[in-house]
Amino acid sequence: DIQMTQSPSSVSASVGDRVTITCRATQGFSSWLAWYQQKPGKAPKLLIYAASSLQSGVPSRFSGSGSGTDFALTISSLQPEDFATYYCQQANSFPLTFGGGTKVEI
Amino acid sequence: QVQLVESGGGVVQPGRSLRLSCAASGFTFSTYAMHWVRQAPGKGLEWVARISYDGNDKDYADSVKGRFTISRDNSKNTLFLQMNSLRAEDTAVFYCARDGIAAARSAFDIWGQGTMVTVS
Numbered sequence: 001d002i003q004m005t006q007s008p009s010s011v012s013a014s015v016g017d018r019v020t021i022t023c024r025a026t027q028g029f030s031s032w033l034a035w036y037q038q039k040p041g042k043a044p045k046l047l048i049y050a051a052s053s054l055q056s057g058v059p060s061r062f063s064g065s066g067s068g069t070d071f072a073l074t075i076s077s078l079q080p081e082d083f084a085t086y087y088c089q090q091a092n093s094f095p096l097t098f099g100g101g102t103k104v105e106i
Numbered sequence: 107q108v109q110l111v112e113s114g115g116g117v118v119q120p121g122r123s124l125r126l127s128c129a130a131s132g133f134t135f136s137t138y139a140m141h142w143v144r145q146a147p148g149k150g151l152e153w154v155a156r157i158s159y160d161g162n163d164k165d166y167a168d169s170v171k172g173r174f175t176i177s178r179d180n181s182k183n184t185l186f187l188q189m190n191s192l193r194a195e196d197t198a199v200f201y202c203a204r205d206g207i208a209a210a211r212s213a214f215d216i217w218g219q220g221t222m223v224t225v226s
Contacts, residue, residue, distance in 0.1 A: 087150065096212060
């Protein structure tokens with residue numbers, strides 16, 4: 001099974017900050033990686049798929065990068081609505097697995 | 107609009123069974139693979155099971171293999187999760203999710219609102 005490790009587990013930031021979250025896999029794969037945003041009491045929302053493709057309707061301040069074992073999600077200028085928990089997920093092989101999450105706090 | 111609505115959650119005793127349903131609307135259900143994903147209270151996301159668009163292929167997390175069964179009825183646009191031999195550690199919000207296509211395959215592009223299952 002591919003294990004996904006996110007870091008940091010939490011980050012404190014301010015509106016306007018640039019924030020980068022990383023995700024490391026125990027086995028390398030090409031670009032089958034997705035990123036999700038989840039707000040309290042809500043279902044997750046797909047932000048990025050195929051490591052760097054922006055899901056329709058997602059603001060362009062979100063971007064994804066990486067391949068192999070190391071991936072990153074960057075928020076270029078943090079907005080008030082971006083305070084949430086973010087998860088990476090490998091879509092390369094079953095069982096599909098998620099990272100442990102990164103909480104972005106004010 | 108594209109929508110997934112789960113139902114069937116509740117409180118159940120350990121060892122008992124429960125069946126979850128997920129009603130799909132706003133898209134051609136029969137052409138998409140579907141998944142169940144769960145989230146224990148205060149914890150992260152855990153993928154549970156996946157079924158192909160036609161129901162012929164199924165995959166499960168090790169934690170539920172042999173106890174849970176995913177199925178679908180394309181004539182009724184509905185996804186199911188039959189959960190047997192439930193354990194306390196199965197307590198979670200269960201989400202159904204649509205599989206992305208092409209470059210987004212095995213990512214989850216549409217989610218339901220979730221249904222809570224409490225095993226106690």
